[in-house]
Amino acid sequence: MQMTPMIESFVCHFGEMGSRWGFNRTVGQIYALLVVSEQPICANEIAELLGISRGNVSMGLKELGSWQLVQVIHKQGERREFYQSRGSIWDMANRVFEERRKREMDPTLSLLRDIMMDEAANNDEAYAQKRITEIHDLLENITEWTQSLQSLSPEKLNTLMKLGSGVGKVLEFTDKFRPKKDA
């Protein structure tokens, strides 16, 4: 694996983005490198290619492992561990999404529910609770919906996305053919 300007620009940018998606810049860079590498890479080489310490690589790979985004590969005749990214780009996106839901959404929804169950002590809290309920409802809907979308195949989801907001028209269309409650 060679570090070329093309790969370097990708790795750098992806690293910046990583910190927006749930892991720090270096972890993002390690992951980017593994995503675009056809061959598994050992930790020492990652350290060399990215210009970071071997210890930092170890910690980064541990983090990526906790997200289940990378896997260890053992080569015959090699004691070193090699790493590569797991699954398709689609699988990766799913994993990141799933892990963020667990780490951010679920605790948030849980806290919002606790607050909603409290008794409002004054008008300030009553209004706050009303707003918090709205936030909770929206986040819950979005979370459940995106979760259900995960059960679709990549192909079917792609079809859905190509339909765009035309989905609204599909909903109207199906309404016309729905049998009336009382004819």
Place this chain on the structure above:
Amino acid sequence: MQMTPMIESFVCHFGEMGSRWGFNRTVGQIYALLVVSEQPICANEIAELLGISRGNVSMGLKELGSWQLVQVIHKQGERREFYQSRGSIWDMANRVFEERRKREMDPTLSLLRDIMMDEAANNDEAYAQKRITEIHDLLENITEWTQSLQSLSPEKLNTLMKLGSGVGKVLEFTDKFRPKKDA
């Protein structure tokens, strides 16, 4: 406006989440406070309620203004500026989403396109380019799709979300009624 344990727990949590959604903890806390406050709040009071400096409030409000998430309110007989969050919870979510697209997605897609147009110099780059193309395609699809969903009304979008992955069945249903190309 009183800072009660209920409101404080919300503000603290939301602040932590803010750093995952594009702005720092304190900016997130300022915003959380404004979201759950029925009345506009002046900068001095925000500083007192959150226990932060007046200068920090000023900078945070400036950031929230750049996201178009808050608005200034002028009261008759008052020289101070008051702030409140803009729009419904739904509007807020839309704004955050839109701004993140501009700040993160658009530059990412732009960079990925640049890389895709380069000539691969070796096998490493060819494979990297293939992967980058897949990432680009997926991100582009998701971005365009979510953008088109923004053109739906909250009610219609809510209906869609309640349908969940049943949307896949709707797609099959409409396929059955689509006129054949050559009958």
Place this chain on the structure above:
DNA sequence: CAATAGTTTCAGAAATTTCTGAAAGTTCAG
């Protein structure tokens, strides 16, 4: 116009996050 109220900006301090490299720990080969 001068004084005051109010806001913004920014240098440097403070807080937080990330990193290094060596110690600690684990595994393998001879």
Place this chain on the structure above:
DNA sequence: CTGAACTTTCAGAAATTTCTGAAACTATTG
């Protein structure tokens, strides 16, 4: 078993981000 290869962990250093509070700036009032 010992030495070497390999990995992990962590104390403290380094880097980065955030914050403070005072200077700079703006607007209003008498």
